[in-house]
Amino acid sequence: MNKKLYDLMDWAGIEGIVYSEEDHPERLLGAHKIRGGFLVQTFQPDAKQVSLKLKKSGKTIVMEQADDAGFFAGILQEKKLIPYVFEVVYENGDSVEVEDPYLYTELLGSNELNRFSNGIHYSVYDYLGAHTMAVYGCGSQAEPEWDVRSAGKNGVYGTHFAVWAPNAMRVSVVGDFNHWDGRIHQMSRLGDSGVFALFIPGVDQGAVYKYEIKVNYKTLLLKTDPYGTCCEQRPANASIVCNTTDFKWKDDKWLEDRKLKKIDKEPVSIYEVHLGSWMKKDCSSPENVTCDQEFYNYRELAPLLADYVKKMHYTHVELMPVMEHPLDESWGYQVTDYYAVTSRYGSPEDFMYFMDYMHRHGIGVILDWVPAHFPKDENGLARFDGTCLYEHMDPRQGEHPHWGTLIYNYGRPQVVNFLIANALFWVKRYHADGIRMDAVASMLYLDYGKKDGEWVANMYGSNENLEAIEMLKNLSEIFHKECPGAWLIAEESTAWPKVTANPADDGLGFDLKWNMGWMNDFISYMQTDPLFRKGRHGMLTFSMIYAYSESFILVLSHDEVVHLKGSMYAKMPGDEDQKFANLRAAYGFMMMHPGKKLLFMGQEFGQTTEWNEKESLPWNEAEDTEHQKLQHYVAELNAFYQAHPALYEMDNKEDGFEWLSSMDADHSIITFMRYSEEKQESLLVICNFTPVLYENFKVGVPHAGKYKEIFNSDAEVFGGSGHGNPRQKCAKAVSWDGREYSISIEVPPLGISVFKYIEK
Structure with a gap:
């Protein structure tokens, strides 16, 4: 030399x-x-x-x-x-x-880094992760053009990689483009932001990569990209360079109309779906020669699911997590890659097609989201840079002992930024209509699922997670500002106050809360033999005591048909006929009760077995006559609900509901009124939870006039015995149940009857 x-x-x-x-x-x-x-x-x-x-x-x-x-x-x-x-x-x-690659080392501006360090960069996913780009000029004159397919004249095309790993000794990008050799593409630490970045010319879409993180002189970690938008299909777990901004959406009208809708004024009936087991391919069939995997692609699922949802008159589907996860048995609730749609069912563009298709066919899509915890998989977020970066160091703060997962450190700005930006990402990039947040209670309570000595109190000596509460409030404010018309839904299983109140009023800011209290009470009530239901009558009526404390959604979700709990059909007492009658009564009462609605897949046709994610729904059962009648009943029930504003316009207002009889435990019968705004529509609902037919049952009513039966769960077309009231009933000036007027009707066994009030 x-x-x-x-x-x-x-x-x-x-x-x-x-x-x-x-x-x-x-x-x-x-x-x-x-x-x-x-x-x-x-x-x-x-x-x-x-x-x-x-x-x-x-x-x-x-x-x-x-x-x-x-x-x-x-x-x-x-x-x-x-x-x-x-x-x-x-x-x-x-x-x-x-x-x-070292000709282009200053492509990520200080403004982006500062906003991220302060936890307020809500589009950070556009900069961290892997992004194809063209760079023009070199050295300090280099000018990037982000997320493009190729470079023009005098430009260099490649991929910009950026990852947050502040405590790493060194970070490299490794992949199939450099023989997975961490020596070749060592990344540059950007100031004191903790972010490492490198632009690698020539790396294109489809390139497989990870980050090799050197913790110390002996320890190397191989990590999937936290902001990666595409992953290999399990059991492989590397990230894949993928552009998610090129899809040509056609749902503009849906998105514009969505902004004008008010959730408290709209009918919402949700079909909860696990895409992997809603319907599977039959690869064992010799006729299916093109079957290379059991799952349908997102593009194949779109018309199948949309047609069925429209036939069943649901307004929305809620997808159990589609974020990448390694274990099928977790149903998606142990997420490793928060920005990557699972490759089980196709590519990001395939999922965009699915979302676009559902919207163009008038169906909203809600996505399950899991910000409460994450798994310990070595390639994931756990001890990402050799330290507890995303989680707490103290296991009393950083671990769920029962779930075997890790808890986010909500006090770290970059972690909060990661989560809030992720919620926005699914709405902005994939046009989701809502985010249903899983396990919110576990975020709110420091001692959730823990024994004495397994948790650390907050600064005031109590069990509220102050940092998580602040994060949820910030998320709500930012979400509703940047995603007008989209919803935040909380699965919160305790009596935490003001979950759906505005953060300005010290609320958490959700639009809806799952009514877990109603669900637990009602399922317990319906499982009871009708002979003994009078002893549990309070379980039927208690929900109305707190019905207006939150904006609720009534749910019969997947959680109730797993882990040896049996299907909804199996929970019902009696012989086959009574099981179906009980289900009709249960679904009917749910639809008449204030609150939005959610039913898990398979329960609409009375699946007899417990849900199993490894198998397709037993669609052969839906072809059986009695199951088919129940399926038809649920479809008609959904349509009836949406056709009558009295059942949804006043869900959150006390004037929308009126008890007529809530104390008749001996008959296990309840009667109530539902009203639309300004009482333009008034519906009388009678629910009989015993298999006894009452031929001349007197019901106190609030008004003089006529009452016409417009829905009856016992109709023969639904599988019932056909008892009902074909003629209008004229209210008589005979007082009953504290009312000046009453009517005498036929009350079907295990039946729900709905009468429309016709003013005199």
Whole structure:
């Protein structure tokens, strides 16, 4: 090596590069201004010879080897830095042209980094992760054009990688483009942000990659990209470079109309779905020669599910988590990749097609989201940079002992930023109509699922998670500002106050809360033999005591038909006929009760077995006559609900509901009125939860006039016995149940009857 070049060498720095322990490789690698030109250095492990090749002239300059491991240096005698590539020759004689990634080291602006460090960069997913781009110019003059397919003239196309790993010694991008060798693409630490970044020319869509994180002199970690938008299909778990901004959406009208709708004034009937088991391919069939996996693609699922949902008159579907997760048996609730749609059913663009298709066919889509905890998988967020970065260090704060998962550190701005931006990401990038937040109670309480000594109190000595509460309030305010018309739904299983109140009023800011109290009481009541239901009558009526404390959604969800709990059909007492009658009564009462509605898949046709994520729903059962009648009943019930404003317009107002009889435990019968705004529509509802027919049952009513039966769960077309009231009933001035007027009706066994009031 000539003396001039030798004197320019930073030998200690070269050693750091060679041993891949350098977090500022750009200080040596790339081109640096010196007197008389530029010092150009590169590390090409196992290279025999490296030459500089000027792009415009084609002139080559043989570089000198400064270290046997593959460190080369040369002097470019130019007044201005001009584009070049490296010609690399290996020991076996192979040669390749390589762009210098260290010509482009300042592509992520300080504004982006500062906002992220302060926890307020709500589109951070556009910058962290892997993004294809074109770069024009080089050195300090480099100008990036983000998320493009290719570079124009004089530009360089590639992928920009950025990851937050503040406590790492060194971070490298490794993948199929560099033989998974962490020495080749060592990333640059950007100031004190904790972010490492590198633009790698030539890396395109579909490239498989991970981050190799050097924790100390001995420990290497291989991590999936926390902001990666696509992953390999399990059991492989590497990230895949994927552009998610090119899809041509056609649901503009849906999104515009959505902004105008008020959730408290709209009918909402949700079909909860696990995409992997709603319907599977029959790969065992010899006729299905194209079957290469059991799952349908998102594009195949879209018309199948949309047609069924429209047939059943649901307004929305709620998808159990579609974020990438390694274990099928977790149903998606142990997420490893929060920004990646699961590859089980296709690509991000395939899922965008699914969402677009549902919207164009008038169906809203709610996505389950899990910000409460994450699994300990080695490739995931756990001890991401060798320290407890996303979780708490103290296991009393950072672990769920029963679930075997880790708890987010909601006091760390970058972690909160990661979560809030993720909720926005699914609405903005994938057009989700709502986010249903799983296990909110576990976020709110520091002692959730823990024994004495397993948790740490807050600064006031109590069990509220103050940092999580603040995060939820901030999320609500930002979400509703940036995503008008989209909903936040809480699965919150306790009596925490003001879950659906505005944060300005010290609420958490959700739009809806799952009514877990109603669900537990009502299922327990329905499981009771009708002979003994009078002893549990309060379980039927108690929900109305707190019905207006929150904006509720009534749910019969997947949680109630797993872990040996049996299906809804199996829970019902009696013989087959009575099981179906009980289900009709249960679903009917649910639809008449104030609150939005959610029913898990399979329960609409009375699936007899417990749900199993490994199998398709037993659609053969839906072809059986009695199951088919129940399915028809649920469809008609949904349509009836949406056709009558009295059943949804006043859900959250006391004037929308009036008890007529709530104390008749001996008959297990309740009667009540539902009203629309300004009582333009008034409906009388009678619910009989015993298998006894009452032929001349007197019901006190609030008004004189006529009452016409418009819905009856005991109709023969639904599988019932056909008892009902074909003629209108005229209220008589005979007082009953404290009312001045009454009517005498036929009350069907295990039946729900609905009468429309016709003013005198």
